[in-house]
Amino acid sequence: MTMPLSRRHFLQAAGAGAAVWVPAPVKGYSGAEMSAFAAQAGPALSSLGVSVRDLDTPALVVDLDALDANLATMQRTMERNGIGSRPHAKTHKCPAIARRQLETGSVGICVAKVSEAEALFEHGIDRLLMTTSNVTPFKIRRAMHLRKWCPAFVQATDTAANARDLSEAAEAAGVVADVVVDVDPGGHRTGITPGEPALALAQLVDRLPGLRLRGILCYDGGSQHVTGFEARQAQTLDRLAAAADTCERMVRSGLSTEIFSGGGTGTYNIDHQTPGFTDVQVGSYVFMDAQYLGIGGADDPEVYRDFQPALTILTTVLNAQYEGRATTDAGAKACTINRPWSIVKGEQGMSYTSGSDEFGSIRYGDDASRTYAVGDKLELIVSHCDPVVNLYDRMYAVRGGIVEAVWEIAARGRST
């Protein structure tokens, strides 16, 4: 089956095509071509005038005006409320965005996996808090290796046995590892029970020779998407009360509570009301998505308008020959199957589904603002940003419809 000669020629020809800027009559640029242009042009990329509509699809696009507005809103709110933001990189997996978050005032960056931490550190992001415990000897060894080169790396633990394993590994690696105790808000997913168990674990961490206690985590994922601001506020304050009490007992015991981190995009303007709370692990606010748009905000019970939808999927219509519908090239592999489905940006009276792996489906209502022809491109507001980003190798940073940068999603697929 192998055709070595043809294959080599094919690769050479394709490579040559990608390396040379040819403003051909047929516009259209692949991801590899755009990355090559970006590497050559740097900040001058926007002067090349590549329109978002010239990108090959499906493509992941981030609007820089919306992104910057979201960063500014977060920082303004944090300053007003006297806490910090420690954005979660599991949302964007992108060093360029983490850097922007730190530059606009975030106190650090959270990561979910040690491989994610490694990818960010390799790209110069060093104030890292890993919110998941490392439990296997292999992952603990990796975490300590990272800690050796990245003194600002903090990791979580939620059992005494794990804390002892971490301490031993830290000593073996010749470091003192910074640790926070992960406290369960009641979802019983990760974390230790607040109160006496959490306090005892904090005391153990404080005593162990290889560890340095830095405080606690309490991430209440179950409260982030509660619909209605008042209901969301009531639930999250209630569920964080036990962690706040634990934090208070740690203070009285002379233990470090320098970090009391939790919350997210749904509770970013609520969490400062929890006593002792220091920073919110916001993720989705940079991009927003259809899931968060529907939860309602403090000012609008219907739509959560605090942040602007910044992340879209560019897709192309493949088939338009059947009444009332059109088929696109962005299905589950480009959009996920999260609900609510993606939203066609800027249009009315049409629904989008991505239940098929390869194809998206548009259905028009009677009030559809337009219909599409084969080859037309449209943008979708993503359903749930985190798993969507994890499908792409790069995102296009766009301002006013012109590509300003190509951002590598360096931690894409880093689930280990």
Add this chain to the structure above:
Amino acid sequence: MTMPLSRRHFLQAAGAGAAVWVPAPVKGYSGAEMSAFAAQAGPALSSLGVSVRDLDTPALVVDLDALDANLATMQRTMERNGIGSRPHAKTHKCPAIARRQLETGSVGICVAKVSEAEALFEHGIDRLLMTTSNVTPFKIRRAMHLRKWCPAFVQATDTAANARDLSEAAEAAGVVADVVVDVDPGGHRTGITPGEPALALAQLVDRLPGLRLRGILCYDGGSQHVTGFEARQAQTLDRLAAAADTCERMVRSGLSTEIFSGGGTGTYNIDHQTPGFTDVQVGSYVFMDAQYLGIGGADDPEVYRDFQPALTILTTVLNAQYEGRATTDAGAKACTINRPWSIVKGEQGMSYTSGSDEFGSIRYGDDASRTYAVGDKLELIVSHCDPVVNLYDRMYAVRGGIVEAVWEIAARGRST
């Protein structure tokens, strides 16, 4: 934020660690390490005796005995029924598996996207049939570039305008491009209406100077997961009847019907009953998954036993301190959120959900065959193989629990 010195040292140390085989007391191998071992060891990898349980998690694992059995079952059935298989690479995105399929008798390989075709051709797979139409000038140009180096590349079309665009592009590229007409089985997703419209398009393709007509496609995705063999058989034969009639009219008009391709894993032992049908575009049969297990087979109305579950996700328990449940490291980013949920392999009385992006959740019933401790590893039979594979860069090919090869998922993320 950048720490160039630390960063360089970190990378060097990490790189050195990956390149040297150190049978440390703490076993455990990352994906990068396993790829490096495989590149060094080649076919001798299995002699190193790396157990599947030593792999870092989440990891995608394919059992070679089950995979080979599935390939053999398919080939045996094809030979008995007098048609061919043209397996769809959108399922596995893996050149090593495509090669195995061709070596065991498949007549060619299907792809869904031109970028997928490119990835496979770069790895030596050349008998490629692209089942989706290329509609943008950019993608058409890429397809013709591929056709130039890969004479066995066949592509689909479903409108007269697109056929003319393909012909013009083929002439510009100096090739005659092989084309099949995509016929709609009634789902109105892609394809042209069978009968007169499809016949007219086939005649146009046959006339256009840049194209060579090779036949038709009719993929009836909606019939693949119909529960119950008889119901599935009745539906797919009914929905392919119009395409079969079109094929018959093409024969009478002297047009090529060398290819009449369609069907899938759910109908692989039914499609030969459609007159003129030449080959099934089976995908999932190589791996099987929870979705297909539930549709029932000709011999067993409850479970589809024709093929063996070969694809699993290896995951590690992170938290086991709450009654009746455990939390793992394989959530939606490792398993997708397709239903039915993944199945814990070899166990009874427990359910697995991956609704959370980062974490999987096990719930034990009263009849649970066991419970797990922190650090335990378990295997999950995947929910829906295609989008799961698309999350991973590599899969581990395992026989008897020992890793025999590390297979690159070269077309992972190739959705363009």
